[in-house]
Amino acid sequence: DAGVIQSPRHEVTEMGQEVTLRCKPISGHDYLFWYRQTMMRGLELLIYFNNNVPIDDSGMPEDRFSAKMPNASFSTLKIQPSEPRDSAVYFCASSLVASGNTIYFGEGSWLTVV
Amino acid sequence: GENVEQHPSTLSVQEGDSAVIKCTYSDSASNYFPWYKQELGKRPQLIIDIRSNVGEKKDQRIAVTLNKTAKHFSLHITETQPEDSAVYFCAAYDMRFGAGTRLTVKP
Numbered sequence: 001d002a003g004v005i006q007s008p009r010h011e012v013t014e015m016g017q018e019v020t021l022r023c024k025p026i027s028g029h030d031y032l033f034w035y036r037q038t039m040m041r042g043l044e045l046l047i048y049f050n051n052n053v054p055i056d057d058s059g060m061p062e063d064r065f066s067a068k069m070p071n072a073s074f075s076t077l078k079i080q081p082s083e084p085r086d087s088a089v090y091f092c093a094s095s096l097v098a099s100g101n102t103i104y105f106g107e108g109s110w111l112t113v114v
Numbered sequence: 115g116e117n118v119e120q121h122p123s124t125l126s127v128q129e130g131d132s133a134v135i136k137c138t139y140s141d142s143a144s145n146y147f148p149w150y151k152q153e154l155g156k157r158p159q160l161i162i163d164i165r166s167n168v169g170e171k172k173d174q175r176i177a178v179t180l181n182k183t184a185k186h187f188s189l190h191i192t193e194t195q196p197e198d199s200a201v202y203f204c205a206a207y208d209m210r211f212g213a214g215t216r217l218t219v220k221p
Binding site: 103106 | 145146148156157158159163165203208210211212213214
């Protein structure tokens with residue numbers, strides 16, 4: 001398997017623009033996670049899905065952030081409008097079971113908002 | 115939600131020494147405790163994990179111990195090498211991670 005695939009790998013955008021990050025989980029995995037990593041806040045869980053259904057979105061910072069999983073092989077994390085403080089590495093990850101099985105991370109999307 | 119506290123935030127050791135990183139959690143329902151290693155510019159990757167029915171698990175120079183009564187678990191690295199230098203994360207219930215420990219192994 002190719003692992004968790006994220007795109008884009010790097011993005012630089014201007015404040016106010018919409019940003020869409022994409023993720024393809026490992027085939028057969030039924031949990032998908034979105035994390036944000038910054039120096040100040042570490043590795044934060046933003047939201048996770050089970051069988052395409054959002055289970056816990058309490059980590060989503062504010063209404064500017066939204067995530068969808070229209071099918072088992074694709075998810076998006078959208079930021080609209082983007083702000084400089086959104087600059088971070090966004091990781092998508094997937095697993096077979098939320099608690100009790102290995103989570104596999106994608107390579108991350110490095111977002112810079114100027 | 116679940117809180118996972120990790121200490122220390124930074125740790126510097128001499129090559130060959132041991133390193134210990136500790137995590138505490140609050141949710142007694144937690145039953146799976148993984149440790150991830152993240153090298154600079156790369157993704158976190160699992161290095162060892164333990165389940166609640168086991169008190170200790172070893173894999174070569176790495177071991178994890180679990181105390182469910184006290185709700186803490188620890189990562190032990192023996193005979194540290196420069197390539198062990200990285201950020202280490204613990205996680206507990208619902209796959210929320212600790213703040214991370216930056217380990218530096220000095221040659």
